[in-house]
Amino acid sequence: MTKKIAIIRVRGRINIRKEIRDTLSMLKLYNKNHCVVIENTPQNMGMIKKVKDFVTYGEIEEELYKELVTKKGEEYTGREKDSKEKIDYSRRYLVLDNKKYKKYFRLGPPRKGYGKEGIKKVFSKNGALGNRGEKINDIIRRMI
Numbered sequence: 040m041t042k043k044i045a046i047i048r049v050r051g052r053i054n055i056r057k058e059i060r061d062t063l064s065m066l067k068l069y070n071k072n073h074c075v076v077i078e079n080t081p082q083n084m085g086m087i088k089k090v091k092d093f094v095t096y097g098e099i100e101e102e103l104y105k106e107l108v109t110k111k112g113e114e115y116t117g118r119e120k121d122s123k124e125k126i127d128y129s130r131r132y133l134v135l136d137n138k139k140y141k142k143y144f145r146l147g148p149p150r151k152g153y154g155k156e157g158i159k160k161v162f163s164k165n166g167a168l169g170n171r172g173e174k175i176n177d178i179i180r181r182m183i
């Protein structure tokens with residue numbers, strides 16, 4: 040099983056180049072404090088590298104992922120196939136315990152903030168952006 044990567048959008052939508060805005064919407068990170076959990080593949084890592092100045096990311100623990108889905112997951116109520124039964128919409132939702140959830144999670148702002156230097160500096164310099172590694176779990180717990 041491949042590792043899962045949690046991505047949280049940290050910065051808003053003002054003054055973003057179009058290709059970065061498109062990549063964020065492909066990742067389903069529509070607004071600030073939205074979170075998405077995706078597989079660790081080279082294609083996904085390329086998209087993360089493109090938007091690294093607007094998001095923070097890291098490897099999420101399996102127990103925390105299940106807790107995130109149960110507490111903050113919104114149930115998917117859309118249809119599963121089109122009216123002619125040709126197009127399958129199963130990629131729009133994820134299934135956990137026989138329930139369908141949307142692929143993104145709306146989180147609150149983190150208690151005690153993102154970091155000492157704010158949302159304009161990288162995590163290695165006490166900011167909020169970029170790769171957090173295992174410490175992404177701490178910020179997700181503070182945002183649930």
